[in-house]
Amino acid sequence: MNSMKIVGTGKYIPDKKIDNDNLEKIYNLDKGYIKKVTGIETRYYVENETLDTIAINSVKDLIEKNSKIEIQKVGIIIATSTTINNVMPSLSFQIQKYFDIKNCMCLDVLAGCSAFINALDIAQKYLTYSDIDYALVIGAEVLSINNYINDKDKILFGDGAGCVLLENTGQEKEYFSLIESISQNNDILTCDKNNNLYMDGKGVYKFATTKTVENINKLIEKADENKENIKYIIPHQSNLKILEKISQKLDIKMYTNIRKYGNTFCASIPIALDELVTMNEIKEKDKIILLGYGGGLNLGSILMEV
Amino acid sequence: MNSMKIVGTGKYIPDKKIDNDNLEKIYNLDKGYIKKVTGIETRYYVENETLDTIAINSVKDLIEKNSKIEIQKVGIIIATSTTINNVMPSLSFQIQKYFDIKNCMCLDVLAGCSAFINALDIAQKYLTYSDIDYALVIGAEVLSINNYINDKDKILFGDGAGCVLLENTGQEKEYFSLIESISQNNDILTCDKNNNLYMDGKGVYKFATTKTVENINKLIEKADENKENIKYIIPHQSNLKILEKISQKLDIKMYTNIRKYGNTFCASIPIALDELVTMNEIKEKDKIILLGYGGGLNLGSILMEV
Numbered sequence: 001m002n003s004m005k006i007v008g009t010g011k012y013i014p015d016k017k018i019d020n021d022n023l024e025k026i027y028n029l030d031k032g033y034i035k036k037v038t039g040i041e042t043r044y045y046v047e048n049e050t051l052d053t054i055a056i057n058s059v060k061d062l063i064e065k066n067s068k069i070e071i072q073k074v075g076i077i078i079a080t081s082t083t084i085n086n087v088m089p090s091l092s093f094q095i096q097k098y099f100d101i102k103n104c105m106c107l108d109v110l111a112g113c114s115a116f117i118n119a120l121d122i123a124q125k126y127l128t129y130s131d132i133d134y135a136l137v138i139g140a141e142v143l144s145i146n147n148y149i150n151d152k153d154k155i156l157f158g159d160g161a162g163c164v165l166l167e168n169t170g171q172e173k174e175y176f177s178l179i180e181s182i183s184q185n186n187d188i189l190t191c192d193k194n195n196n197l198y199m200d201g202k203g204v205y206k207f208a209t210t211k212t213v214e215n216i217n218k219l220i221e222k223a224d225e226n227k228e229n230i231k232y233i234i235p236h237q238s239n240l241k242i243l244e245k246i247s248q249k250l251d252i253k254m255y256t257n258i259r260k261y262g263n264t265f266c267a268s269i270p271i272a273l274d275e276l277v278t279m280n281e282i283k284e285k286d287k288i289i290l291l292g293y294g295g296g297l298n299l300g301s302i303l304m305e306v
Numbered sequence: 307m308n309s310m311k312i313v314g315t316g317k318y319i320p321d322k323k324i325d326n327d328n329l330e331k332i333y334n335l336d337k338g339y340i341k342k343v344t345g346i347e348t349r350y351y352v353e354n355e356t357l358d359t360i361a362i363n364s365v366k367d368l369i370e371k372n373s374k375i376e377i378q379k380v381g382i383i384i385a386t387s388t389t390i391n392n393v394m395p396s397l398s399f400q401i402q403k404y405f406d407i408k409n410c411m412c413l414d415v416l417a418g419c420s421a422f423i424n425a426l427d428i429a430q431k432y433l434t435y436s437d438i439d440y441a442l443v444i445g446a447e448v449l450s451i452n453n454y455i456n457d458k459d460k461i462l463f464g465d466g467a468g469c470v471l472l473e474n475t476g477q478e479k480e481y482f483s484l485i486e487s488i489s490q491n492n493d494i495l496t497c498d499k500n501n502n503l504y505m506d507g508k509g510v511y512k513f514a515t516t517k518t519v520e521n522i523n524k525l526i527e528k529a530d531e532n533k534e535n536i537k538y539i540i541p542h543q544s545n546l547k548i549l550e551k552i553s554q555k556l557d558i559k560m561y562t563n564i565r566k567y568g569n570t571f572c573a574s575i576p577i578a579l580d581e582l583v584t585m586n587e588i589k590e591k592d593k594i595i596l597l598g599y600g601g602g603l604n605l606g607s608i609l610m611e612v
Contacts, residue, residue, distance in 0.1 A: 001435075077487075082393045082394055083393075084393065084416070084499055085498060085499060086496065086497065086498050086499065087388045087389075087390065087416060087497045087498065087499055087501075088388055088416070088417075088418040088419070088495070088496060088497045088600070088601030088602055088604075089418070089489060089492040089496065089601060089602050089603070090416040090417070090418075090602070092417075092487075093418075093487060093489040093492055093602045093603075093604070094489070096487055096489040097489035097490060097492060100490065103486070104486075104487055105424070105485045105486065105487055105606075106417065106487035106489065106602065106604065107415050107416065107417040107421070107424045108415070108416035108417070109413050109414070109415060109416075110390070110393060110394070110396040110413065110414035110415075110416065111394075111396065111398075111412065111413040111414070112394040112395070112396075112399075113394070115413070118411070118413045122428055122431070125428070125431040125432070125435060125436075126431070128435070129307075129431060129434070129435050130431075179411045180409070180410075180411065181383075181398075181399055181402055181410055181411055181412035183395060183399040183400070183402040183403035183412065184403060184406065186395040186399055186403060189394070190392065190394060190395065191392065191393045191394045192391060192392050192393065193390055193391060193392065193393055193499050193500075194499075195393075294394070295394030295395060296394055296395050296396070296399045296412065297395070297399075298394075298399070298412065300411075
């Protein structure tokens with residue numbers, strides 16, 4: 001059973017554009033190396049902004065794009081980020097406060113880079129099985145600040161925020177999710193609370209190009225759906241080579257924007273979703289698959305009718 | 307609709323007992339001051355232990371107490387803590403890894419000191435409305451280490467962990483929840499990711515003795531239940547004066563153990579629940595109310611048939 005529908009999306013990308021030339025000079029890399037290895041051409045860094053402000057800006061964008069939205073009707077706010085600055089009040093509470101939303105439940109979900117999938121799945125449960133009418137789900141990251149990411153890894157990451165507003169329409173829509181945590185080998189991708197990030201590139205590549213494909217194949221089987229009916233896979237944007245490999249193995253069209261924004265962790269799926277919705281590339285009744293994977297290790301996909 | 311049932315509980319309290327005499331000397335307080343103001347007589351601090359190990363120890367206690375439990379059947383692990391050490395893999399994933407649980411979804415929830423209520427409510431949704439059969443929900447805190455809590459506030463806090471295992475029985479049981487976030491005034495209780503804690507005692511007292519009572523009265527009305535049928539309120543253990551005030555206003559029996567453990571934030575409700583279950587003070591078919599409140603500000607209660 002599912003009666004959740006996407007009402008609107010929003011995103012916020014900071015102004016400060018960082019291109020590869022600059023980073024290749026700083027980190028003493030050959031010209032063209034970054035694009036060749038990661039597919040990334042630019043990424044954006046915050047300046048005088050915080051996790052809270054960029055998340056709030058993405059919600060402002062959602063409201064601006066969707067003039068009929070009554071943000072006061074939101075009954076649950078779920079935020080996701082790996083670059084949290086406060087444990088309490090956590091990000092979701094700061095969003096509630098900024099927009100002065102009453103009668104609302106707030107929580108943040110930690111589940112690695114793919115926490116947005118968990119958050120959306122929780123929102124679906126509350127919308128379909130409680131008296132809540134609207135849910136706001138946010139992914140935001142400020143990876144460029146307040147962190148000790150290895151220099152070599154800095155070329156991969158960007159800052160940004162994205163959000164989606166969902167409604168309980170009371171009408172049945174296709175929805176299936178498959179979230180699997182695989183912690184046995186989880187030291188290949190870790191991040192402590194000071195944002196000391198460690199990544200075993202080869203290990204992550206292997207995980208991300210095999211387990212994701214198995215997960216989506218199981219999801220499609222669970223949904224008794226045909227690949228041909230899926231308009232887009234909207235994946236976590238980790239690395240263009242990983243994404244091309246997944247898309248090739250599954251033979252389903254995939255949307256990528258990593259060349260513009262880099263890897264924005266929890267923000268990557270809602271930013272991509274917002275771009276497709278804004279370009280009118282996905283419309284009501286289209287079927288899409290959202291795919292998350294990353295630290296935890298965590299892995300999850302959602303097949304949903306828009 | 308609800309088909310969730312408590313199967314077992316567990317807790318872990320570290321060995322290092324800290325009594326008031328010691329703290330009153332350190333912080334230059336009159337003898338008897340701490341007990342008079344807070345109701346706390348002792349609290350326990352970790353030694354050479356981490357958030358992960360004390361949470362794992364609480365699950366070991368659950369397994370030891372309930373010989374029939376097959377922990378491998380757990381399909382969702384939800385952990386809560388304000389004293390997180392890793393953003394990814396977060397606590398729930400470390401628990402999955404330790405017990406080598408396959409086919410399981412892991413996530414951590416941040417929602418202040420009352421996140422355990424949110425986590426239990428999410429578990430209820432997954433057990434009742436998905437194919438997951440068992441859920442493990444944990445609250446754990448290591449407030450004595452890795453923090454910069456004001457000396458004056460140190461007298462209040464203790465370390466510990468508690469957990470509950472829940473089953474989807476397929477049989478209807480009474481369950482109602484009411485979770486409300488009230489962020490407008492949320493600077494009265496804050497904690498950044500380095501555990502710099504700030505608390506406005508008077509503001510928290512006012513919030514905790516008024517909004518909680520309103521929340522529980524609304525919950526009882528929503529459930530169309532009689533106060534007389536509630537065997538215990540099992541509250542977050544923040545301060546004995548707050549708890550006595552809430553109990554007096556509501557005229558419902560309340561379980562307190564703050565004199566032994568101090569305020570253990572996210573761990574306080576599952577520790578109290580474990581004590582009552584272990585003492586056989588709550589049994590199958592009893593009706594209880596769990597009450598959480600704290601930073602966010604967040605507030606939530608659950609009325610459930612055991």
